[in-house]
Amino acid sequence: MLDRRQFLSLVAVPMIERLQAPHPILSTIEPVVERAQHVRVHDDRIEAVAEWMAYESLSWPDFRFPTIPDGNDADTMDFIFLTASINFAFTDFEKHVIFTTEYDGAERSDSDGMMACLKRAYDRGTPILEGRYLQAVTRADLEALFRGNIEMPMLDERVAIFREIGGALEKSYGGRFHEFLKDGPRGTTAALERLIETFPSFRDESAYRGARVAFQKRAQLLLWQLHARFRASGYFALEDPEQLTVFADYIVPVGLRRLGILSYSDALERAINERRLIPRDSEEEIEIRAGTIWASHLLTRAINARRPSDRQVIDTVLDTRLWTHYHESHWPHHLTVTTAY
Numbered sequence: 001m002l003d004r005r006q007f008l009s010l011v012a013v014p015m016i017e018r019l020q021a022p023h024p025i026l027s028t029i030e031p032v033v034e035r036a037q038h039v040r041v042h043d044d045r046i047e048a049v050a051e052w053m054a055y056e057s058l059s060w061p062d063f064r065f066p067t068i069p070d071g072n073d074a075d076t077m078d079f080i081f082l083t084a085s086i087n088f089a090f091t092d093f094e095k096h097v098i099f100t101t102e103y104d105g106a107e108r109s110d111s112d113g114m115m116a117c118l119k120r121a122y123d124r125g126t127p128i129l130e131g132r133y134l135q136a137v138t139r140a141d142l143e144a145l146f147r148g149n150i151e152m153p154m155l156d157e158r159v160a161i162f163r164e165i166g167g168a169l170e171k172s173y174g175g176r177f178h179e180f181l182k183d184g185p186r187g188t189t190a191a192l193e194r195l196i197e198t199f200p201s202f203r204d205e206s207a208y209r210g211a212r213v214a215f216q217k218r219a220q221l222l223l224w225q226l227h228a229r230f231r232a233s234g235y236f237a238l239e240d241p242e243q244l245t246v247f248a249d250y251i252v253p254v255g256l257r258r259l260g261i262l263s264y265s266d267a268l269e270r271a272i273n274e275r276r277l278i279p280r281d282s283e284e285e286i287e288i289r290a291g292t293i294w295a296s297h298l299l300t301r302a303i304n305a306r307r308p309s310d311r312q313v314i315d316t317v318l319d320t321r322l323w324t325h326y327h328e329s330h331w332p333h334h335l336t337v338t339t340a341y
Helices: 004-011 026-035 043-053 073-085 110-124 131-135 139-145 155-172 177-182 188-198 217-230 251-258 266-273 283-304 315-326
Strands: 039-041 100-103 106-109 205-208 211-214 262-264
Touching: 026 205, 026 211, 026 283, 039 283, 043 283, 073 110, 073 155, 073 177, 073 217, 100 110, 106 110, 110 139, 131 155, 139 155, 155 177, 188 217, 205 283, 217 315, 251 262, 251 283, 251 315, 262 266, 262 283, 266 283, 283 315
Parallel strands: none
Antiparallel strands: 039 262, 100 106, 205 211
């Protein structure tokens, strides 16, 4: 049986070797995986899955959806930022009903439902992309904006986030996010740090046995969406997108769990199946998220070891593969009251 470091040496590839040392997220994740009591990463299953997944197309997304404005790059960028700022909690924590709304003749649920509501407001001319609107938004405003089958979960938290980002944009960047990003760094680590420092609600960190653990799900997702959407035109591109990890949410661990790459303790499995809330910052929740990021990173490496140099992928491409295949799965996932994901 190979130990973890021997396994890493076998799946290393040149692209991954470009990762900074220490990596700002992976370096905080690895100690959690090594000490985890509730979640296990199965290296043998990573190899087995890579044997067939390496030969899939694994294409890059471009985030062109009917629920995202098109035709004006500045508006598109600002809209993606706005959606990333509140991309969390779309399931009622007591009734387990997913938020759903109608847009353009179709029902849209989960994060797509959230984006549909914002696109509906944008289509009506509501100035949702402007700091002056966001910093003054009220609960009643968002109750009307997020019309759906249920009240949007954690609505008060969304009000607070809109006010925070609106105030920051209005104070220093002419009220628009693309002005914030225009002259900023294009290195992933520096861009993440600047984003989190300016908009603290994007910060996504926990403490595990006294040590800091960084996830930065929504901040990373934002940079990835912007890079994937605009890299071809040059309007925005990261210098090193391979620095991004997968996004530690509810769905990606479901995919890894069904592939046999992650397994949970009996107690944690039972809690999830019984739909009991997993507390934010509990060891169980941190280990699920850390295992998700670490296992996905290893799977990316194992996949790349089987692909030619011109067909290499990065962690975020794997995230897309797992999310699109499992986001409508009926397999139960953990549920945590949090603005992180």
